[in-house]
Amino acid sequence: MQKQHFIDNAWQGGSSPEMIAVVDPSTGTTFGSLARGTAADIARAVASSRAAVGDTFDGPWGRLSAAQRGRLMMRLAAAVTERNEEFAQIEARDTGKSMKTARVDATALARYFEYYGGAADKLHGDTLPYEHGYTVLTIREPHGVTGHIVPWNYPMQIFGRTVGASLAAGNACVVKPAEDASLSILRLAELAAEIGFPAGALNVVTGYGHEAGAALTAHPGIDHISFTGSTVTGRLVAEAAAKRHCPVTLELGGKSPQLVFDDADLDQALPVIVNAIIQNAGQTCSAGSRVLVQRGIYETVLERLAERFRALRAGPPVLELEMGPLVNEKQYGLVKGFIDAAEAERIPVVARGSVHPEAASAGYYQAAVLFRDVPHTSALAQKEIFGPVLAAMPFEDEAEAIRLANGTDYGLVAGVWTRDGARQFRVARALRCGQVFINNYGAGGGVELPFGGVKSSGHGREKGFEALLGFTVLKTIAIKHG
Numbered sequence: 001m002q003k004q005h006f007i008d009n010a011w012q013g014g015s016s017p018e019m020i021a022v023v024d025p026s027t028g029t030t031f032g033s034l035a036r037g038t039a040a041d042i043a044r045a046v047a048s049s050r051a052a053v054g055d056t057f058d059g060p061w062g063r064l065s066a067a068q069r070g071r072l073m074m075r076l077a078a079a080v081t082e083r084n085e086e087f088a089q090i091e092a093r094d095t096g097k098s099m100k101t102a103r104v105d106a107t108a109l110a111r112y113f114e115y116y117g118g119a120a121d122k123l124h125g126d127t128l129p130y131e132h133g134y135t136v137l138t139i140r141e142p143h144g145v146t147g148h149i150v151p152w153n154y155p156m157q158i159f160g161r162t163v164g165a166s167l168a169a170g171n172a173c174v175v176k177p178a179e180d181a182s183l184s185i186l187r188l189a190e191l192a193a194e195i196g197f198p199a200g201a202l203n204v205v206t207g208y209g210h211e212a213g214a215a216l217t218a219h220p221g222i223d224h225i226s227f228t229g230s231t232v233t234g235r236l237v238a239e240a241a242a243k244r245h246c247p248v249t250l251e252l253g254g255k256s257p258q259l260v261f262d263d264a265d266l267d268q269a270l271p272v273i274v275n276a277i278i279q280n281a282g283q284t285c286s287a288g289s290r291v292l293v294q295r296g297i298y299e300t301v302l303e304r305l306a307e308r309f310r311a312l313r314a315g316p317p318v319l320e321l322e323m324g325p326l327v328n329e330k331q332y333g334l335v336k337g338f339i340d341a342a343e344a345e346r347i348p349v350v351a352r353g354s355v356h357p358e359a360a361s362a363g364y365y366q367a368a369v370l371f372r373d374v375p376h377t378s379a380l381a382q383k384e385i386f387g388p389v390l391a392a393m394p395f396e397d398e399a400e401a402i403r404l405a406n407g408t409d410y411g412l413v414a415g416v417w418t419r420d421g422a423r424q425f426r427v428a429r430a431l432r433c434g435q436v437f438i439n440n441y442g443a444g445g446g447v448e449l450p451f452g453g454v455k456s457s458g459h460g461r462e463k464g465f466e467a468l469l470g471f472t473v474l475k476t477i478a479i480k481h482g
């Protein structure tokens with residue numbers, strides 16, 4: 001299987017003959033190749049998207065009415081829904097995620113296109129009170145051409161929430177998927193062409209981040225950049241964008257806490273707390289990777305979490321176990337490095353899951369691990385591990401819980417487990433992050449719910465109606481009519 005770029009509604013060879021191997025993380029074997037995109041390929045894709053929008057929004061995509069755009073997006077949503085199993089299989093093979101998770105991702109992808117398709121013609125400006133003799137109005141215009149750098153952990157979902165919102169607002173999109181997870185996005189672009197999206201509305205250039213990705217962020221024809229990935233690469237993207245004053249949305253992951261107070265309903269909380277860290281084998285930006293537990297129930301919670309961790313299995317996607325492998329050898333090495341370092345520091349392990357006997361020895365499988373008494377300043381408590389590793393630590397009272405929860409460089413999501421209504425509000429207001437879940441935890445969920453971070457977790461909001469606003473420019477028109 002050899003995949004080219006998808007530009008102008010057609011498969012197109014790259015300017016370089018070099019290809020990138022596509023590896024199945026569950027076996028470590030190569031099963032295809034991708035075009036290794038260059039700056040010239042990015043330039044071709046940007047030119048195609050610019051033509052689709054048109055200089056004055058008069059191109060074949062730019063002149064569509066909002067309702068027409070919305071209808072096309074609804075058709076894409078329906079086409080994805082019909083092919084849920086096909087998309088799930090592509091994603092599971094490419095990223096190693098379990099079929100169960102991949103089906104959920106394909107469903108969410110369709111839902112994003114449905115949501116944003118329905119919202120396209122509800123996005124409008126305002127009229128403003130001003131001086132006598134004037135009428136003043138605002139209109140929301142698209143940026144023009146938006147660039148999207150999509151990581152490998154949730155390619156379909158992240159495509160849905162950024163590209164879906166951008167298309168609905170009237171932009172044309174150039175997408176650079178992660179080299180480890182490009183296949184579902186290429187198939188989506190092909191499907192969009194089949195159902196009638198005009199050429200150039202959606203272009204996909206594959207390749208490495210430091211080549212095709214960097215070329216995309218630096219290209220003067222890109223009017224807005226949407227990036228999801230690591231804090232380090234996020235900084236590079238923001239610097240490249242700042243050089244030409246290009247707006248950028250950054251979603252950079254986190255070290256999200258789950259706070260368990262001594263009045264929490266543990267039967268309800270514990271399965272959710274476990275799922276919040278093992279979902280997608282821990283490779284989730286909003287993973288609940290720290291569990292902060294009030295002292296009085298600390299031992300009980302650890303005992304009950306340990307029981308659940310011992311039952312967790314990592315195995316090939318087809319077995320539909322709790323977890324698949326990690327995405328690649330690099331990620332496996334990173335996660336293992338954190339675990340080894342924590343053990344060398346003698347941070348106690350409470351429980352481990354297992355790797356299924358049918359898992360290929362060359363696959364990148366990491367069993368889930370639960371650590372306890374994790375020092376607040378340790379790497380385990382401060383760094384994003386992006387693997388199935390949960391750090392537990394006790395707290396005495398509400399003030400300490402808030403201090404620990406807020407005490408990292410990140411601020412993406414938090415979960416709070418308590419039956420005390422006043423405390424629910426107090427703690428939710430005191431937490432420095434973009435989303436707070438009370439007595440639930442929505443890692444990755446909620447198409448309708450604005451999502452994004454503070455501090456090193458990034459800025460700008462994805463999901464919900466809020467994301468649409470970010471993909472528009474507000475223009476004010478003041479008319480003096482006497």
Ligand code: NDP
Binds near residue numbers: 151217233252
């Ligand atoms: P990166 O941030 O390097 O990669 C994310 C995306 O950025 C990929 O599409 C990548 O392309 C692209 N990219 C890489 N370098 C550049 C660049 N110079 N300019 C533009 N785009 C670029 O993350 P990694 O894959 O290296 O993973 C490392 C860590 O990042 C993880 O352990 C995790 O902590 C975090 N991460 C967080 C994510 C989140 O959801 N917030 C998602 C993924 C990672 P390519 O892969 O083709 O190089």
